[in-house]
Every structure is written in structure tokens, then in C-alpha cells.
Amino acid sequence: MIENLLAARLLMAISLGFHIIFAVAGMAMPFLMVIAEWRYIRTGREIFRELATRWAKGTAILFAIGAVSGTVLSFELGLLWPNFMAWAGPIIGLLFSLEGFAFFTEAIFLGIYLYGWNKIPPYLHLMSGVIVTVSGVLSAFFVVLANGWMNHPVGFQLLDGLPVQIAPLATFTNPIGLHETHHMILAAFVAIGFLVAGIHAFFLLRQPENPFHQEALRIALITGGLAALLQPLSGDLLARAVATFSPIKLAALEGHFHTTSGASFWIGGIPDVSTATISYGIEIPYGLSLLLHGDPMASVQGLMDFPRQNWPPLVVVHLAFQIMIASGFILMAMSVWGFWKIWRQKCLWKSRGFLRCLVGCAPLGLIAIESGWVVTEVGRQPWIIVGIMRTTDAVTPMPGLTVPLIFFTLLYLGLAGIVLWLLHRHLTVFPQTIELSGPPPRETHARS
């Protein structure tokens, strides 16, 4: 049996890591299907309607799993961390309530969208898709703000270890929280855009002339590509905020031990706590100072300035950070390549090499999201609320948490397997070239 605290942390990590995949799909898939449906209304080409309904079907499965796994999380906050909820509820409860309403709106209009194709007029149908997308993004905004509060607690005064003069609205102006939100929302569009692009690229390698996959690839790649180009900017803003408000976390994820001016940036490498150095990495002199402060000689605080018992686990955090950045940069390069193809060659699907690369990159966005959450969550340790409450003090007294840990791990593995299998079957029955290559109908077809 593993220690209760570790079991609780693993259970929380598994629940979050599982939910996040479905949550980002619930945010970005509706956007893709709305674009496809909008194209259908504009052009009247059946192919776009087919695309919208098929993406909607995928969304439906993913959203349902996202909804129930999100319910698990909302209970687990109390089931695993009752002391944290008792302390933080009055401050961040408001964000969760707002998230509840955003999710409510999302669920209502997704129901209307999925089942209402022939029941409401086309423009209202499209509008309900837009509402699903907007409320999905809002939902992410509120819930990530709550996470940002755990990283940088604001909106109260401490009195004998308890919060007084509580001002929940301060969570909305929390710099860490705000920068986390745009980073997460962009990440959702990057990950889902490239995942969907990769899947359709795979089918284009087999059926290069299938216009269904061609249009799907174009929409997904432009969506994911634009987000991927913005993401480094967003990441830079977040890193600067972390450097200002949570210097120990920044030092941990960079593997930066000694406070120096002209600090180096490390690519790869494994931080070694005993010698306070990084081994096997590529050093870029002045890189870190330049990135954070725009000045190669600026001083960056190192881990050694902080008491050892407040350090997060360095190796995990540093590696996860590197994986996130590497994935992000590969996807950014793919975006540049893709946009160049659209601009110069007016065509995305002629080059088999490009399609193969897209297939290879399909999971990178999700990998970046998972490792990004490792950075923010493990990087916050040993605190559950930074500087206020340690994770050890928040955990439930309920013993034997290994049991639910094993149970939920198996349950989620099973569900993940079934979802993959269903989506696989859903994908392999795509329409063939012949069905869709008829002459496009007149421009006004869909509006009549």
C-alpha cells in the first residue's frame, strides 16, 4: 500500500489528466464544427454539412465523458482535500459557481445543436454552436483562474492562519491566473486543431483526392496553426508573471540553482540537486535573462535562495517543462510550414512529406497540455495553496485511498480504450471520394 497523501495526489493527477483531454475537446471541437457548418451555409456544399455532423458526433462522445469526469473532479476536491476546500471555498467558490453556469449553458446548447439539426432554422442552429464554443471557453477561463489562485493566492488577509476580509473578485485580476487562462485556452485549440489535422492527413495519404478530408484538413490546420503561432507569445507572458510572483517555481522549471546576472537557458538536461547543476543539457548563455527581462545581464533568482523544504520535485518539473516547450515549438514550425504552403502553393495536401509530418505531430498538442499541467501542478508542490497551506495538511483523514486510486485508474483506462475504439470505428466509415465529388451545387442552395 502506498502512502495516503501520495495516493490522493496520484488520484487527483489521474482524474485531471483524464478530464483535461475531454475538456479541451469540448472547447475546440465545437469551434471546428461551427466553422464547417458556417462554410456549409455560405457555399451550400454538402461536404461541409457532412463534416459538421461528423465532427459533432465525435464532440458528443467526448463531451459526455468530459461532463462526467468533470463531475468526479468537482466532488474529488472535497473528497480528497476537504481542508483545502473548507479554507478556500469562500474565495474561489465563486469561480466554480461561474464555471458551473458556463458549463450549464454549454450543455444546454450542445443538446440543441446535436439533436436539433432538423428542428430549428439553420442560423439558429449555427448560433447554438457558437454559444457552445463561447461558453466552453468561458468555462475554461473560470476554472483555470481558480488554479491560478492556488499558485498565487490573493483576495484575503491572514489572521491566525485563517482568511479574513475576503474579496473573491480579486481572483479576476490575479496576474498568474489571467496569464494561465490564455495559455490554456490557446493550448486547447492547438492540441485539438493538430490532432484533427493529423487524423485527416492520415486519410489523405490513402485517398489524396477525397475532398472531404481536404476541407477538414484545411479548417483544422488553420485553427490549430493560428493558435500555435500565438502560443509562444502567451507562454512568454506567463513565464514573466511566474518569474515575478513565483520565482522559486520559475527557478525549478528552468533548473536554475544560483542567483546570477546573465542567467543561461537550458535545453534538455537533468537537474542534479546534490551538485546544484544541470547535466547533459545544451546551455544558451544569457538566454534566461534575455527571455524574462529583455536584458542579457538581468539577474534571475535561483533555487538556492529558498529553503530546501519549499522546493518542488526538480527533475519531473524541469523535464515536463522541456517536453512542453519542445512540442510547442515543433507545432509552431509545422504551422509556419502549413501557412507557407497555403500562401505559395494554395494547397495543403499535395506533399506527402508534409502529410506524414502532420500525422506524426498529431498527439504533440495533447502531450504539451499534459506536461504543462505537470509543470503547473507539480511545480506548485509542496503547497496546495502557495505559501499558505501545504498539500500534506489538506489531505483527507480517510484511509486506504489506494483503493479508489486503483479503481479509478482502471475505470478511466477502460473508458479511454472504449472511446478510442469508438472514434476509430467512427473514423473508418468516412465517405468515399465518389460520394462527394459531384459538382458543387449553386451558391444559394443552402439559403433557400
Place this chain on the structure above:
Amino acid sequence: MPGLEDILAGFILMSLTLYVLLGGADYGAGIWYLLARGPEAHAQRQLITTAIGPIWEANHVWLILVVTLLFSAFPLAYARVSTLLHIPLTLLLTGIVLRGSAFAFRSYDVQKSPLHRFWGTLFGLSSLITAMFLGIILGTVASSNLQNPHGGFVEVFVLTWIQPFPLAVGIWTITLFAFLASTYLIHETPFPALRRLFRRKALWSLAASVMMAILVLLLTKNYAPGIGQGLLQNSTGWVFLILTLLGMLGSTAGLWTNRFHLARASAIGYVTAIIWGWGFGQYPYLIKPDLTIYNTSAPPSTLELLLFVLVAGMIVVLPSLLCLFRVFKKIQV
């Protein structure tokens, strides 16, 4: 003049009521899916899945609202409940996850899949389990068994809820959800054969729920004295008991004489009266004998904002829900 705590507690109880009336009926429909037999079995299942398909996810959110409001407004009570009821809450969550996933898999798997029947059965079974554990949890909260129990693991985390009263409430909840679902389902189909079938199911589940109601009331004397006294020894309690009784009678009369609108309205009244009777029965306690809505509440600054968010949220959500039901619930008697 009710205070902020009273208003928020009222909002939580209202959300719970809506969860039971809407989400509860979805679980009830799952139970009928499981029990569908005979030549009409396929038609029944078809009716059930068409009826709940577009709305179950929205109905489910009322529960999330209950949870978030509870931990925002009454964090100390939430911490106590989620610590001591860890096991039944986890089982409730398991039911929720399996019900939702199985329903989604059933709906989006190809029809001739060999697993199609399995998803259906899993959907039905998990609906039953979820209803049972929701009842057990509410029953334990009502039974004042959560006053800092001491002893070993079993005494603290198990024997609080494996008790006659919570278990009886669990079974009662199953019968109530099944009853609600069948009275709603009568309205969802134009086919006389199916309507007759669900009328009969409604009458049987109503009878079962009335028997469980009597059993639960009898059990309060020894196992949930607080709530029993709250109901029987003051006039508000009697008002709710009489309303419950009227709801039962109205449902019976409506079903018996084929006045299905009356039956549905009375069914809603019956279940609502039970929940609000329980609420008033233990007011102002969340967990007897020590935690009230006053000594566990968040500070007024939080409560004020929460109230504002609730009103604004309802202004968005209620018309949207109305839209949803208008689009999909057009079949009328």
C-alpha cells in the same frame, strides 16, 4: 426577513429539487430501460433514449450547481460531509460516470454492434445504483449520524450510512425516480399501447413509493429523531406532510382517470413537498447537532457575490433551458 444564508440555502435546495425532478427522472428512465420486457421492450427503450438524449447532460448540471454552491457558501459543512461520506460519494460518482459513458456509447456506437445491448444494460444498472446512493447520502445527512463519529475505520466511514434509515431512503429514491420518469414518459409518446404501459408502471411505482414513504416515516422515530420531530411537532412540518399526501392523492387520481397533466403536476408536487419538508424539518441545521447554515457559512462578502452570480446565472440559464425543452418536448397529450 431572511438572511443571506437562508436565501443561499434556499437556492441550494431549489437546485437539488430541480436535479431530482429532472435528473432524477433521467435515472428513473434508465431503471425502466433496464426493466423493459415483452413485445414492447424495444419500443420502450427507443422512447426512453429519444426522450432523455438531448436533455440529460443539461439536467445533470443541477447537481454540479448543488456541489459548487455548497462548498462556496457553506464550506465547513461540505468538508465534513465529503470526509465522512467518502465511500458512498465515490460510489455515487462511479454510478454517474458509468451511466453517462454507457449512454453516450450506446447512442454513438453503430446499431448492430454486439456491445449495443451491453451498453444499454450498463446504462440501466448504473442509473439504479446512482439513484440508490443519492438517496443513501441524503438519508445520512438527514439522520444526524454525522456528528463527529469516533472509533475505527468502520465506525467512522461505514456505519454512518449503512443504517436502516439511509438504506430505506435509498430504496425510496429509486421508487420516486422511477415514478417521476413514468409519469413524464406518458407525455412523450403518441402511441396508446406505450402510454397504457407507462401508466401502469407509474401506478405501480407510485404504490411502491407510498409504501417506502410510510416505512421511512416510521423509521424516523428511532433512526432520525431530529427530522421526525421537525416534521411532526410543528405546524410547518404538518403543512409539508399534507402537501405530500395531496401530491400522492392527485397522482393516483390523475393516473386512474387518465388525466395525465394532473398526474404529472401532482407527481412534481409530491416529490417537491418531500424535499422541502426535509429542508424545513432540519432547518437551520445542515448537519445536526452542530453545523447550521449560520456557523458554517462563508463571510457575507462571498455570500453577496454568490447571490449576484446566482441571479445573473439564472437569467442566462433558465430561458436557455426553456428553449431546450421547447425544441425537444413538443409532444402533448
